Ligand SMILES: Nc1ncnc2c1ncn2[C@@H]1O[C@H](COP(=O)(O)OP(=O)(O)O)[C@@H](O)[C@H]1O
């Protein structure tokens with residue numbers, strides 16, 4: 001067991017399992033046994049059918065819920081409570097309607113502490129990088145879905161978390177908006193050298209963004225397979241990437257694994 | 262706004278298309294405001310029409326003697342009674358008395374209620390323990406408490422404030438608690454993922470998120486506070502609008518009753534418009550929602 005504790009690996013899931021107690025008093029097995037790692041600077045996607053327990057798995061990883069079995073290691077250590085340095089982003093933007101865009105971006109910084117001026121400067125910088133500099137003082141209700149999710153992305157990145165845990169963050173967006181925000185996410189994550197665990201049911205998104213794709217089975221979920229994505233050319237050109245032959249191959253392969261079980 | 266504008270808002274904010282985008286948004290906004298204003302005028306016009314027709318019918322029927330002005334009062338009689346109370350200045354003392362009782366009860370009831378209701382968010386256990394007691398208290402008709410408040414607080418200002426506070430406090434607790442518990446659990450999870458303390462979550466999320474509900478509660482309870490004060494005045498009092506209504510009623514001065522009611526309604530409208538104004542001022546982000 002001790003040999004498994006790797007202090008240089010941001011995130012390790014070891015034999016994780018979760019069963020919920022239903023209202024009828026029965027144990028409902030959601031996750032059977034899942035083990036994987038997320039290395040420093042790596043982008044890993046978890047794909048699986050809807051309802052297979054992806055969100056549950058994410059909540060297990062950041063200790064929002066307790067596992068029924070197994071361990072989660074953050075930099076080789078078990079953390080009691082939510083570990084430090086986690087950036088958590090969901091499909092819902094969760095912007096606070098009473099705060100302007102920039103104030104929303106400042107939320108995580110405010111929780112950490114520090115001066116307001118520094119928070120504001122950092123938030124403005126991120127909004128500028130995401131092309132929302134002109135909308136800093138707009139309330140969320142006046143922004144489009146894509147813009148709101150960009151603000152949510154800025155809020156997630158602002159405290160400079162070491163590990164990003166994203167739960168289908170782009171799945172509610174239309175294709176064009178999605179590609180643009182995916183491209184910006186990819187650029188920022190690579191620039192800042194963060195590790196990203198991306199949960200998605202969109203196989204093409206997983207293949208185009210990730211270094212590795214892990215496929216989960218139906219409930220109770222286990223790992224079906226793992227693919228290291230090696231594609232030629234510029235990985236940041238998400239449209240061109242989708243046209244390469246390798247890409248189609250991975251997508252077809254993963255689709256098969258998702259369906260035939 | 263649509264996501265089609267997506268390409269214009271990536272990377273650099275100096276992109277001229279972004280400002281064009283803002284300009285068309287501004288135009289659309291102005292058009293919408295104009296349309297809304299026109300509609301508001303139409304509604305106001307219809308409301309005035311309804312009022313005039315109703316008053317006209319009433320005056321006509323009582324003037325011709327089809328309806329007894331003694332039993333039902335008449336618009337001209339009400340007007341005369343109003344002028345009389347304004348002339349002798351009694352309306353001002355009564356109005357001030359009732360307004361102060363109402364405001365004191367409203368403030369006290371909502372401060373106690375909101376504080377209790379919000380702090381119940383901290384402990385699910387305590388809130389579940391207290392639930393039946395709160396509901397029981399809420400189901401008591403406030404008028405039934407009037408005799409006790411007189412025994413406890415005397416026949417003066419304090420007992421009216423007590424009645425007014427009691428009319429407000431339970432509703433205020435329930436609304437604040439519902440507001441606090443209505444916060445999206447994912448929002449709480451987001452805060453937990455940032456390792457925010459419970460106290461920080463309370464201050465940064467729960468309180469502001471409950472503000473919409475709390476203000477809805479304020480608008481509702483301003484009326485309850487007034488009813489409480491007036492019921493208190495019915496029981497025992499030497500002045501106040503409730504006192505005058507009760508006195509005029511026992512003298513069969515129906516027009517005088519209506520005159521005092523008109524003043525009461527004006528007081529209610531003024532108080533609730535103050536609450537609305539304060540809400541606009543404190544929650545500016547609410548304008549953008551509609
Ligand atoms: N607290 C809970 N109690 C009982 N069942 C739950 C709970 N949370 C999630 N589930 C169940 O676990 C399953 C997996 O949910 P989820 O992790 O949200 O799936 P996914 O994100 O892959 O769509 C669902 O069938 C859901 O009903």
Ligand SMILES: [Mg+2]
Nearest residue numbers: 054055056167
């Ligand atoms: Mg999910």
